[in-house]
Amino acid sequence: MSPELEVQLIAVIVATACALPGAFLVLRRMAMLSDAISHTVLLGIVLAYFISGTLGSPLLFVGAAAMGVITVALVELVGGSGLVREDAAIGIVFPALFSIAVILISRYAGNVHLDVDSVLLGELIFAPFDRVMLWGLDVPRALLIGTSTLAINLALIGLFYKELKLTSFDPGLAAALGFAPTLVHYGLMTMVSVTAVGAFDAVGSILVIALMVAPPAAAYLLTDRLPVMLLLSVLIGAASAIAGYRVAHWLDVSVGGAMATMTGVAFGLALLFAPGRGLVAGAARRQRQRWEFAQQMLTLHLLNHEGAAEASEECSLRHLSSDLRWRADFAEEVVRRAERGGLVRRAGPALTLTERGRQMAREASLR
C-alpha cells in the first residue's frame, strides 16, 4: 500500500471511530465534554508514562482513558454540588488537570519525546513511518490503533444500542425501567476517552473534537431516526476526511486542519440545504406560506363582499390596496397567482370568485 493510500485509510477509520460516540454526545447535549476529555487525557498519558517508563506501553492508553473518565466524574462532582453550573464546572476542571500535565512534563519529562503540542496537534502525514509488525504484516501503528478503536466502538454500540438509545432520549424512563443511566453514561464517556486517545495520534486532540461533533451535528439536521443518524455521521465523517486529505495534498497544508475544516464545511452545507430543516428550505417554505396566506385573504375578502351592493366597487384590484393595505404590485402578483391557481376570475377591473376560490375561503373562515 502506498503511504498516501495508508494516510487516507487511517483518516477514514479515525473519522468513523470518532463519529460513532460523537452522535450520542450531540444527542445528549454533552459535546463540550469531548473538549474537556481530549485535553485532560494528556495528564493520563504523563502519569502512565511515569509508571511504565516508556512511551510505547499500552498502559498509556489505559491511563489516558481512565483520566477521561475521572475528568467527567470531577465535572459532575463540582457541578453536582449545586454551587456552580455544569458548564462552569467543565471550564474549571479541565484547565486545572491540563495545567498539572504541562507542569509535570516540563519539570520531569523534558528530556523525552513527549511534546505537548504534538499531542494537541498530531500529524497524520508522519503516520506511515511509525510501523509495527502484526502477524507478519507490516502496518502503520496509527492504522492498528484506529482500527482497534473503531472495532471497540462498533462492538459497544452494537451490544448496548438499546440502552444508549433509551438513556439518550429519555433518561427518566430508562431509570424507571432499570437501565442504569449512570452506568451507560460512564460507559459512553469511557468510549469517548478511548477514542480521543486513539485518534489524537493521528489528528491531535483539538481536531478530534471536530471529528466527534461536526459530522453527527450535520447528520442530526438530516434525519430524525437514530440508526440513519449514525450511518450519516459515519459517512459525513469519512467524506470529510477524504476531502480534507485531498485539499491538504493539493494546497500543501496541514492534513488534520483541513479535515476539521471539511467537517465544518459539511455541517455548513447541511445547515443550508438539509431538506425540510435547512435554512434554504425554511426560507422557501416561508415564502410559499406568504403567498398562500395572501391568496386566502383575497378569497375571504371577495367572499365577504360577494353579492353585496358595493361588490363591483370592493371586488376590484385597485381596492385591494386600500382595504387589505397591500402594495399595488403585491396585490397584482397575488391576483395573478390566484388566477393561475383557478381561485378567481378577472373581468376588466372586477374580480369574481370561482367555485374553488369560494371553497378555499369557506375552509379558511372555518379554521
Add this chain to the structure above:
Amino acid sequence: MELLTALFTDYTLRTVALGAALLGVVSGVLGCFAVLRRQALLGDAMSHAALPGIALAFWLTGQRDSLVLLIGATVAAWVAALLILGITRASRIKEDSALAMTLAVFFGLGLVLLSALQKHPNAAQAGLKTFLFGQAAALVEEDLRVMALLGVPALLCVALLWKQFKLLSFDPEYAASLGMPTGFLSVLLTTLMVLAIAIGLQAVGVVLMSAMLVAPAAAARQWTNRLSAMVLLAAAFGAGAGVVGAVISATARGISTGPAVVLCLTAITLVSLLMAPERGLLWSAWRRRQLIAPVE
C-alpha cells in the same frame, strides 16, 4: 522578603506579574458576566477560534506586531461567537454542539492557514506555540502597553454601563421591556469578553484561557450574593492568582506562568467551594448537623 523586593526591582518578574495581574482583573470582571449569563464555555470556544484570525492578520500584514495579531484574534473570535449564536437560533443544534464544533473547526482552519504560512521566511511554528501556551515569561513593556490599551477601556465600559449589564445578566426580558437595546448590549458584552481573551492569549494561551474567565467568577460567587462584590472579588482573585503564579514560575524550575496561574485559581476556587460562609460545602454540612442535633 527577597521575593517581595524582587517583585518591585526585577524587571522581568515585575513585567510578568503586572501582565498576569492585569489579565486576572480583566478576565475576572468579564468572567462574572459570562458565568451569570450561562456562557462559561463561550470563552473557551472563542479563544480557540482566534487562531485563524491571528494567522490571517500575520499573512495580510506580514507583521508580528502584537497589536495587529490581537486585532486579527479579536475579529475571528467575534465571528465565531456570532456563528455559535446563529447556529443555535437557526437550527435545532444545541449550544454545546455549536460551541464544540465552532471551536474545533476554526482551530482546524487556523492550522491550515498556519501551515500555508510556514512556507514563508517568517516561520509560524513559534507563533503557534505562543498561541497555545502564551508567552508570559517573554512579556516586555510594549506588550503590557498593548494589554492595557485593550483591558482598561473594557473595564471602563463595564463601569459606565454597569446598571445595564447587571439587568441584562439577571433579567434580560425585563431589560428588554424597559426598552433597553438588549441585543446591542449583549453583543457589546461579548465583544468585551473577546478583548479579555485577546489579552489572555498573550499571557496564558488558548487552552488555559477558559479557567481565567470561569474560575475567579465561580469562586467569587460563593462568597457573596451581590454582583458588585462578586465582580470586585473576582478581579482580586484573578489579580492575586496572576501575581502569585508569576512569582512561583519565576522561582521554581520548569513551571511556566500560565499553568501556575491556573493552578492558583483552581486552589482559590476549591477553597471557596468548600469554605465560603452560607454556600460552602463544609458550611452547609455543618449546618445540617446543627439542625439534626436537637432531635437526638
